[in-house]
Amino acid sequence: MEATTLSYTNLHNHGELFANFFRARHETFIGRKRWDLPQVDGMEFDQYDTAASRWVAVHDRGQVLAGVRLLPTTHSCGIYSYMIRDAQRGLLGSIPSQLLWREAPIGQHIWECSRIFVSEAVPARARLGVQFQLIHEMVLSARDLGASMVLGLIPANAPRLARRVGLDCQPIGEVMQIGEPHVCVEISLATKMH
Template identity: 60%
Template sequence: MQTTTLSFANMHTHGELLANILRARRQSFIVQNKWDLPEAMGMEYDQYDTPASRWIAVHRFGEVLAGIRLTPTTARCGIYSYMIRDAQRGLLDSIPSDLLYYEAPVQENVWESSRVFVSHTTPMNLRRRVHAHLITEMTKSARDLGATRVLGLIPASWPRWAARCGLDMQAAGRVMNIDALDNQCVSIDLSANLH
């Protein structure tokens, strides 16, 4: 099992990995969750998949087992910035605008984690390990990018596993039912565990 952080600067050294992440996202979000999202050539994508973002994959033998996208809160692409902020600004119909307890930050040391998934084909006996690898790489990559905090919109079941993963995670918004799933914005403090 490998864990890789991709960017536009290094994706050429990883063959089909970025395309495989987008294919796995399509399977997770469009096929499994039945979300109405853009897709092309069997891949899911959106306006936040830009050179500003990074993509993290846990993979083996070319199969993506899990993934996360990291986007700086300072990102800009046309009218868009990052998903949580754009939802708060009313630009995204599918996510309530009152998702955060405070104004969405635009700071170099804060990054957003989005499109978090574990593939439905990941065997149950590997899921805990895959999840741990994913969180470890997300934390390492975010710190390497200068983040001291990560915001994410994730399933509201996060209190069950946050401590197990060693994350200092706090609720940053109310629990919301989005497409029949309970979700919640969280803030992950990375400053306390800097090496």
Template identity: 60%
Template sequence: MQTTTLSFENLHNHGELFANMLRARRELFIGHNKWDLPEALGMEYDQYDTPASRWVVVHDELGQVLAGNRLTPTTARCGIYSYMIRDAQRGLLDTIPSNLLYEEAPVAETVWESSRLFVSHTVPAHLRRRVHAKLVMELGGAARRLGATHCLTLLAANWPRWAARVGVDMTAMGPVMNIDGIDNQVVSMDFSSNLH
């Protein structure tokens, strides 16, 4: 099992890995979860998949994607969009409630958003916990390399059950909200104690 953090600067060094990650997102989010999201060429994407973002991918040696995640700086801008959580709060996204945060969404160089986090439904149950931990560990490493002390993410509200297992200090940043039949909550992941 390997982890790779992709950027527009290094995509060419990793063959089909970026496309495979977008295909895995499509398979899970559109095929399995039945979410209404943009797709093309068998890949899921949205307005936040820009050169400003990075993608953390857990994969095998053949490039089969086991898990993934997108990191976007909270300082990003692309037309009217910034980052998903902030844009939802601003009422720009009709699929996520605007009252998802207790306070105004942060815009800071040391705060990034973690979104589109997934573990492929094809990963066997006995490996899922290990794959998830590997993803979160690399997410923290990538965030620190980018200068982030914190990452905001919209997660299933069961995060308190597994936060300690992955060794990340997490804090609720908004209320529990039901989105598409699943209880979700915005959480801040604190990576500041791991900065060197």
């Protein structure tokens, strides 16, 4: 098992991994969760998968086991910025606009994580290890990109896992039903900066 952070500048070095990442997202979000999302050729994507994004993939022999997308909060593409902020601005009908207790922040040191998943193909006995590997690589990548804070809209039970692996993860909004209970969180990387 290994972890790779993909970008438009390095995807040519990783063969099918980039396409397999989007196929795994399709399997999770469209196949299993039945979310109504853009798709083509068995791959799920949206307006936040831009050249500014980074995709963290945990994989084994080409099979993507888990992943997350990172996007700078300073980026914009057309009318879109980042998912949490755009939901707050009322641009996304599928996510309530009152997901945060305050205005969505923008800063060079703040990145958003989204589309977090672990494949159903990962056996129960291996899931915790895969989750740890994903979080570890996400933290390393975010730090390398200059982030000291990451925002995310995650399943409501996920902050417990984050705390188990030593992340400072705090809710910044109410728990909301988006298919299942979700909450916006702020993950401080300051304690991980040494």
